[in-house]
């Protein structure tokens with residue numbers, strides 16, 4: 779019998795040292811693997827403690843990736859347990875990234891307006 783974990787238990791493993799993800803109702807310990815992931819560790823860290831099925835499938839991972847995934851399997855998720863919404867703390871870094879994007883958009887809009895006015 780495989781080990782069975784509740785969504786809550788999986789959600790508690792969302793840190794850099796203890797990072798689990800769910801793919802197709804199976805639980806994977808990616809704590810070590812994330813540092814070797816060809817797609818980067820951050821993309822996996824962001825999904826720590828959560829269901830990553832859609833993201834994993836959308837990328838169209840190779841058979842090699844699927845084989846690798848199997849080696850990280852630690853158990854199944856208890857689908858009868860209460861689903862958990864993992865709230866990620868908004869860091870000052872992600873906030874400033876957000877405002878940097880806003881400034882970029884504003885700059886592009888202002889350039890567009892200036893260009894339009896100059897060509898009137």
Ligand code: HEM
Pocket residue numbers: 806808811815816817818821822825830833834837838839840841842843844846847850
């Ligand atoms: C434990 C789960 C995962 C494993 C074992 C894994 C494995 C791999 C492997 C082996 C590659 C190289 C290309 C390939 O063989 O397909 C790859 C690429 C990639 N993975 Fe994952 N991956 C995992 C989870 C994820 C998740 C959750 C995401 C989230 C979106 C992700 C995003 C990517 C991206 C964007 C690339 C492309 C990197 C590039 O070609 O520049 N992966 N992954």
